[in-house]
Amino acid sequence: MNAVTTDALWMPFTANRDFKKAPRVIVGADGHHYTTSDGRRVYDTFSGLWTCGVGHCHPKIVEAVQQQVATLDYAISFQVGNDKSFALAERVIDMAPDGFSNVFFTNSGSESVDTALKIALAYHRAKGEGHRTRLIGREKGYHGVNFGGMSVGGIVPNRKVFSAALLPGVDHLRHTLDIGRNAFSRGLPEHGAELAEDLERLCVLHDGSNIAAVIVEPIAGSAGVLPPPVGYLERLREICDAHGILLIFDEVIAAFGRVGKAFGAERLGVTPDIITTAKGLTNGVVPMGAVLVQQKIHDAIMQGPDHMIELFHGYTYSGHPVAAAAGLATMDVYDEEGIFEQSLALEETFADLLHSFADHDKVIDVRNFGMMGAVELAPRAGAPGARGLEIHKQCFWNEDLVVRNGMDTLQFSPFLNSKVDEMEQSFEAIRRVVDAVD
Numbered sequence: 303m304n305a306v307t308t309d310a311l312w313m314p315f316t317a318n319r320d321f322k323k324a325p326r327v328i329v330g331a332d333g334h335h336y337t338t339s340d341g342r343r344v345y346d347t348f349s350g351l352w353t354c355g356v357g358h359c360h361p362k363i364v365e366a367v368q369q370q371v372a373t374l375d376y377a378i379s380f381q382v383g384n385d386k387s388f389a390l391a392e393r394v395i396d397m398a399p400d401g402f403s404n405v406f407f408t409n410s411g412s413e414s415v416d417t418a419l420k421i422a423l424a425y426h427r428a429k430g431e432g433h434r435t436r437l438i439g440r441e442k443g444y445h446g447v448n449f450g451g452m453s454v455g456g457i458v459p460n461r462k463v464f465s466a467a468l469l470p471g472v473d474h475l476r477h478t479l480d481i482g483r484n485a486f487s488r489g490l491p492e493h494g495a496e497l498a499e500d501l502e503r504l505c506v507l508h509d510g511s512n513i514a515a516v517i518v519e520p521i522a523g524s525a526g527v528l529p530p531p532v533g534y535l536e537r538l539r540e541i542c543d544a545h546g547i548l549l550i551f552d553e554v555i556a557a558f559g560r561v562g563k564a565f566g567a568e569r570l571g572v573t574p575d576i577i578t579t580a581k582g583l584t585n586g587v588v589p590m591g592a593v594l595v596q597q598k599i600h601d602a603i604m605q606g607p608d609h610m611i612e613l614f615h616g617y618t619y620s621g622h623p624v625a626a627a628a629g630l631a632t633m634d635v636y637d638e639e640g641i642f643e644q645s646l647a648l649e650e651t652f653a654d655l656l657h658s659f660a661d662h663d664k665v666i667d668v669r670n671f672g673m674m675g676a677v678e679l680a681p682r683a684g685a686p687g688a689r690g691l692e693i694h695k696q697c698f699w700n701e702d703l704v705v706r707n708g709m710d711t712l713q714f715s716p717f718l719n720s721k722v723d724e725m726e727q728s729f730e731a732i733r734r735v736v737d738a739v740d
């Protein structure tokens with residue numbers, strides 16, 4: 303292995319001490335493969351981190367970034383704007399479900415979520431309903447790691463250490479994972495729509511008139527791919543409408559073709575009031591996020607004297623020109639290469655490959671929707687997460703594959719333009735590893 307000194311870097315969401323005993327280091331990428339520091343080509347079953355749906359180092363995106371950085375590297379983003387950010391906002395709104403009119407740019411999914419929560423509060427206040435301050439999330443939800451997203455999030459280890467500092471006035475719906483009734487469902491699980499009634503219960507408890515917004519991932523990703531039960535999102539929408547509550551879909555993973563359409567909302571046929579995005583917005587090439595809002599929300603906040611800032615919120619890098627150029631090129635690739643159609647056409651093959659694990663004695667559930675999938679393994683007695691991490695490591699070292707594990711759940715986010723033979727080979731290799739581990 304080429305010498306890489308790993309001491310100084312504190313890695314995110316990584317078992318740092320374990321990692322540094324045998325570092326897994328990537329030095330290059332091309333299409334559907336990475337190159338490792340020991341010179342191997344490794345197939346990427348996760349398209350980055352749910353990010354790079356069209357493949358790595360796409361020539362069109364690379365060229366757009368190279369050109370942009372040499373033309374306009376950065377421009378002040380407050381009270382002055384750059385051409386690429388305006389153009390990208392138009393493109394994103396063109397793709398969005400009906401009623402969406404405006405985009406606020408951020409630099410990550412976490413920032414998109416916190417921005418969306420702030421917009422929800424600002425909207426109600428602008429309408430004279432400043433008492434609507436409560437936020438509702440859901441158990442097992444992942445909305446990034448900033449304080450807002452962490453507070454409405456429901457992944458216990460992400461919250462545990464910070465428990466006392468989480469936002470007040472937040473409550474949670476129960477999660478929808480029900481292996482007892484829905485194990486090995488293909489696509490949307492049949493059972494669980496009634497869990498949406500939790501929102502009605504919270505409206506009774508807190509009084510619906512005090513609730514600003516409900517945020518859910520339309521398909522929970524990081525918790526191990528939890529598609530919504532049939533009818534669940536529709537019912538959430540109805541309850542929100544009945545109580546004047548904003549519905550936020552966190553589509554940081556689901557947007558931009560991951561579920562075969564531009565947005566999860568479109569695929570699932572339920573329209574929220576706000577959509578948060580990131581990842582696929584730039585194919586992961588330059589960090590960027592976007593919050594899409596319905597016209598009524600934007601218009602309500604555009605109040606006061608014209609010379610006053612309407613929303614006191616923004617980032618130095620909101621709408622960064624290099625990120626926006628990457629975003630524009632990504633949108634071109636989506637259109638010109640029919641990426642969403644390719645994604646839709648691949649999902650049955652992907653589902654077949656995932657569900658081929660259903661007969662494995664170590665597997666307790668398989669879940670999928672669009673090009674999102676999970677194979678949940680039984681944990682080793684007394685060592686939850688150990689089996690999943692060992693499979694990840696063996697895939698990397700022995701099978702030249704990057705396979706993501708969240709504890710003992712193997713998660714999959716194939717390229718939206720995957721080659722079927724490469725997907726098949728990767729699943730054969732994963733099966734060998736799952737067979738071999740304790």
Ligand SMILES: Cc1ncc(COP(=O)(O)O)c(C=O)c1O
Binds near residue numbers: 410552553581
């Ligand atoms: C649904 C969802 N929201 C928010 C985030 C946070 O995004 P980031 O890591 O870019 O801050 C993620 C990341 O995976 C996500 O899946």
